[in-house]
Amino acid sequence: MNPSAPPPPPASIPGTPADAILARLAARFSCREFDGSPIDRAEIEAILCDGVEAPSSCNHQNWHFIVVSEPELKLRARDISGGNLHFAHCSALIYLCFQKGWTHDKFSIVQSVAGACYHMMLSAHLRGYACIWNAGIGDTDALAAMLGVPGTFEIQGALAIGRPKPSAPKIKAPRRPPAETRSWNRFERPAHALYPARPAPAYPYWRIRNSDNPFAEWNPAAWGWDRIADFRGYAVWAKSPLAGVYRSRRQGDATTLEIATLPDLPDGAHLLEVMPWGGTYSTELRRRYGAGVHLHLAELSPHNHLFILERLRQEGLSGANVHAELFAAGRLPHADASIDAAFLPQVLEHMPETSTILAEVARVLKPGGIAVISARNSRSRYGLYYRRRLSREMVPNQGPFAPLPAATVRTRLAAHFAIVEEFGISLAAAGDATRVDGWLRRFARLYVARVAKSASR
Ligand SMILES: Cc1cc2nc3c(=O)[nH]c(=O)nc-3n(C[C@H](O)[C@H](O)[C@H](O)COP(=O)(O)O)c2cc1C
Incomplete structure (x- = not known):
């Protein structure tokens, strides 16, 4: 090679046809x-x-x-x-x-x-x-x-x-920042993008199947808040923010029951949804309350907000008075006694720990404010199905989770709130969304509680 020859041009020079194509x-x-x-x-x-x-x-x-x-x-x-x-x-x-x-x-x-x-x-x-x-x-x-x-x-x-329909979403799924997915000369990756796996002597990837992943770590405590935020912020884009996306036919009726447990709210009231992810509940909340009620979406990742806001648009719902707010490590960004009602549908079991968020919900609720909190119950047929089958699969796109015993959720709620109403949803492992009252509710798939912040707190 001639040492005086100019170095070859880079593959892409701004303003060249290659640059335009790239x-x-x-x-x-x-x-x-x-x-x-x-x-x-x-x-x-x-x-x-x-x-x-x-x-x-x-x-x-x-x-x-x-x-x-x-x-x-x-x-x-x-x-x-x-x-x-x-x-x-x-x-x-x-x-x-x-x-x-x-x-x-x-x-x-x-x-x-x-x-x-x-x-x-x-x-x-x-x-x-x-x-x-x-x-x-x-x-x-x-x-x-x-x-x-x-x-x-x-x-x-x-x-x-x-050819796309004119109404098709026109936003691109977010990409990770470069430092998260590349390193030079040795492996380096930030901690929040290194996901946990169950301890094993080796991790042969050909052992991993959708329905059988021996390395899948479903315990949110093993993940921690940052890694859960990271995973969910990208995984939600597995689908476009289309109308109806992530609305499961099986889960739909349970969603209706959970939302019906929230109180009526006048225009101007503030409703908080925690960890809404793909907006399946957010769209229903908008439909029930209209744009007059402020809808606060406390999410772990701005990517999820982008997705939910576009989804509201796709479903013909107003984005007025929707507040996209980030929270981290269980701490909510809202002022004390600023929220009229809070909604945590099946999200406690997605959190690394629940005491911080429950104390936070109690802090931000106005005196007399209501929270509706539901959780998948480990002491149920569903819990059995989770242990025997589900938790052996790949971690789902909504993030790792582990059902909680209904009695434990009740005890934790009682430490912060007055329990106003409680019931179960479905004695079956999946599908059915029948309301279960009385002692049998302890064995239902979902435990649902309507709790109030006492006026003295
Ligand atoms: C191997 C592979 C399989 C995929 N399978 C599906 C699929 O079955 N359904 C779907 O809606 N999207 C599927 N996708 C699309 C991805 O969700 C999409 O590429 C990703 O969210 C990034 O978004 P973008 O392509 O808009 O940049 C697949 C993508 C790849 C590369």
């Missing part, structure tokens, strides 16, 4: 609301051609892509996926498959298909289309039967391409 690529975000219009077959073929320019392990190119464009098949694809409703309205759903037989112990075939998929995504994006990569395709046997895929091929995911 900026455009960085602006890509997933779309989950398509308008259903068709895209020319030639355009989809061009995107597929771009995709296979990706590298592949040993150049095997052992991938196979099945384009599903027929409306009837897309509807079936949506039904098989379970949750990915956008499959029905995209223009083309490209199933990502590979031929089984080679892995090089590092899933290199999976890495190769992933590279091709992302290349197709970027191609589609540059050509002006919207897209989303999906691992949530559902039962692959049902898909193989639908598409005639032989057993020697695996169906790994699906890339949905289309």
Whole structure:
């Protein structure tokens, strides 16, 4: 090499075409609301051609892509996926498959298909289309039967391409700051982004499955506030802030009962929701009280606020008098005796400790103010299901949690408040939302209490 030769230019120089293309690529975000219009077959073929320019392990190119464009098949694809409703309205759903037989112990075939998929995504994006990569395709046997895929091929995911509906959310999921995800010459990562795992001699990642993760740490105390805040702040973006997202059909009726336990509030009153996460309760609270009641959303991460505010907009609900407020380590930012009612639906069991937050809720409530607090009960069929099954799965996107004994929650509440009303929801492990009164409530899935701050506090 000639030592006097100028160094090669950096890959991207501001103002050059490369820089403009990279900026455009960085602006890509997933779309989950398509308008259903068709895209020319030639355009989809061009995107597929771009995709296979990706590298592949040993150049095997052992991938196979099945384009599903027929409306009837897309509807079936949506039904098989379970949750990915956008499959029905995209223009083309490209199933990502590979031929089984080679892995090089590092899933290199999976890495190769992933590279091709992302290349197709970027191609589609540059050509002006919207897209989303999906691992949530559902039962692959049902898909193989639908598409005639032989057993020697695996169906790994699906890339949905289309044109966005005008109303589709236009915000990009937040990215972690650089120092959290990279280091030079040795491993370094800030403590809040290092999540706990159960003690084990080794952590072979191929042992981890959705329904069976021997390393999953579900105890929020092992995580601590900072790591819970960090995890939830990004995980909420697993979905777009669309109307109805994160509203579980199973949980829906319980939500109605919990919200009905709150008191009526006049316009101008202040209602506090703690750790609302994806806004499933916040939207219902807005519907019940309207924009005249101040809705304080005490969250651990500003990313969750961004998500909830857009979700309110998507559901046609006013953002007026919504106060996005951060809290940390269980300490609320509100002034003493400033809140008329507080709502903590199934969040105590997500906290590393509960004494600080309960004292804080008592502090910020006005004398005579009401709090409705519910918790998943470990002394229930649900508790049994949690111990035997659920807690062996991956930690869910709403963060780690551990059900609490209803009696313990009651004792903790009684230390700060007068208990006005208490009941249980459902003796079944899941699904049912029947109210349970009397002594049996101690064994219900959810323990719900309406408590009051005594006027003398
Ligand atoms: C491998 C993979 C699988 C994904 N699976 C799904 C899925 O099944 N459903 C879905 O709604 N989003 C899915 N996503 C989209 C991610 O949630 C999304 O990329 C992420 O939240 C970042 O948002 P952005 O793509 O808008 O930047 C998947 C993404 C990847 C890379």
